[in-house]
Amino acid sequence: MIRSVVRGFGAALPKRVVTNAEMEGMVETSDEWIVQRTGIKQRYIAGEGETTASLGEAAARAALERAGLTADDIDLVIVATSTPDNTFPATAVNIQHRLGMTKGYAFDVQAVCTGFVYAMATADAHLRAGLAKRALVIGAETFSRILDWNDRTTCVLFGDGAGALVLEAQEGEGTISDRGMLTAHLRSDGSHKDKLYVDGGVSSTGTVGHLRMEGREVFKYAVGMITDVIEAAFEATGTTAETLDWLVPHQANRRIIDGSAKKLGIPSEKVVVTVDMHGNTSAASIPLALSVAAGDGRIKQGDLVMLEAMGGGFTWGALLVRW
Numbered sequence: 001m002i003r004s005v006v007r008g009f010g011a012a013l014p015k016r017v018v019t020n021a022e023m024e025g026m027v028e029t030s031d032e033w034i035v036q037r038t039g040i041k042q043r044y045i046a047g048e049g050e051t052t053a054s055l056g057e058a059a060a061r062a063a064l065e066r067a068g069l070t071a072d073d074i075d076l077v078i079v080a081t082s083t084p085d086n087t088f089p090a091t092a093v094n095i096q097h098r099l100g101m102t103k104g105y106a107f108d109v110q111a112v113c114t115g116f117v118y119a120m121a122t123a124d125a126h127l128r129a130g131l132a133k134r135a136l137v138i139g140a141e142t143f144s145r146i147l148d149w150n151d152r153t154t155c156v157l158f159g160d161g162a163g164a165l166v167l168e169a170q171e172g173e174g175t176i177s178d179r180g181m182l183t184a185h186l187r188s189d190g191s192h193k194d195k196l197y198v199d200g201g202v203s204s205t206g207t208v209g210h211l212r213m214e215g216r217e218v219f220k221y222a223v224g225m226i227t228d229v230i231e232a233a234f235e236a237t238g239t240t241a242e243t244l245d246w247l248v249p250h251q252a253n254r255r256i257i258d259g260s261a262k263k264l265g266i267p268s269e270k271v272v273v274t275v276d277m278h279g280n281t282s283a284a285s286i287p288l289a290l291s292v293a294a295g296d297g298r299i300k301q302g303d304l305v306m307l308e309a310m311g312g313g314f315t316w317g318a319l320l321v322r323w
């Protein structure tokens with residue numbers, strides 16, 4: 001049975017760090033309010049010349065280096081983003097070109113904060129179907145470019161960045177001891193559109209628009225949706241909170257992360273949290289968090305790692321990976 005095994009990981013952040021103290025100079029807010037409600041202490045904001053594609057390219061190069069591979073070894077690039085450099089061509093094709101690739105294929109996946117989970121599940125399906133042998137799966141965002149910087153209820157929450165994994169098709173035994181992706185559970189429900197959306201678009205207004213969110217409404221649904229898909233992943237594989245080594249959640253908000261882990265009985269020592277450093281980087285947050293925790297040696301080869309996310313749409317999903 002073919003498994004999609006993680007060969008490498010990498011991340012990239014913009015040069016500029018914006019602390020909560022700096023946010024206090026932009027809108028009426030306080031470090032105390034932001035930390036208490038969200039756990040965020042700082043975020044990275046893209047400057048001139050830094051775009052979703054440039055950050056994604058840098059993350060991809062870091063992941064290739066860690067895997068001991070070059071762009072020539074890759075035949076599929078999937079980018080999860082809601083903030084593409086251009087309406088088209090896809091940011092994935094842009095990155096494919098920046099990496100010097102002239103073979104294989106590349107496309108974008110758009111599922112907002114759940115984008116990376118969707119992109120991993122998509123790459124896994126392509127590898128298992130034999131369409132490709134090695135995939136770069138990238139989550140890259142510049143949410144700073146769609147924020148309303150006068151709206152304190154949203155602008156303090158988000159940041160920019162990118163993360164990438166290299167997946168390789170390898171033969172496995174078909175058991176949960178195999179390295180690689182073990183199960184994926186994806187969900188969406190468009191009836192929640194008005195709770196979190198961008199008020200512009202090519203076909204509706206002809207403008208880029210700004211992110212709009214009813215934070216309290218999103219919060220109300222988040223923990224229930226996240227725990228539902230994680231429980232589905234546990235059930236499908238016969239694994240449990242006890243056998244899990246790491247939970248790597250989408251980094252939106254410390255309270256959502258803690259609430260989900262608590263409901264599932266996953267102790268906080270097993271939960272990777274980077275929202276304090278990065279803010280909410282949407283589709284980039286999971287590969288950024290993975291790069292931090294695998295980079296500092298917490299996540300080791302053979303560990304059982306649960307990835308989960310929930311975001312605009314709503315979309316939500318969970319993946320179980322043997323690292």
Ligand code: ACO
Nearest residue numbers: 029030033037113152153156215216218219252253310311
């Ligand atoms: N600084 C200071 N005060 C603020 C700020 C701010 N940045 N933003 C809002 N306030 C005020 C409000 O105006 C309100 O004041 P009022 O009581 O005088 O009207 C008060 O703080 C409370 O506002 P609420 O919106 O009710 O605050 P809440 O406790 O719900 O926290 C938050 C807001 C952090 C957005 C929370 O609802 C949340 O985390 N929601 C989840 C949303 C999320 O994480 N979305 C990310 C995208 S989706 C995803 O990735 C899961």
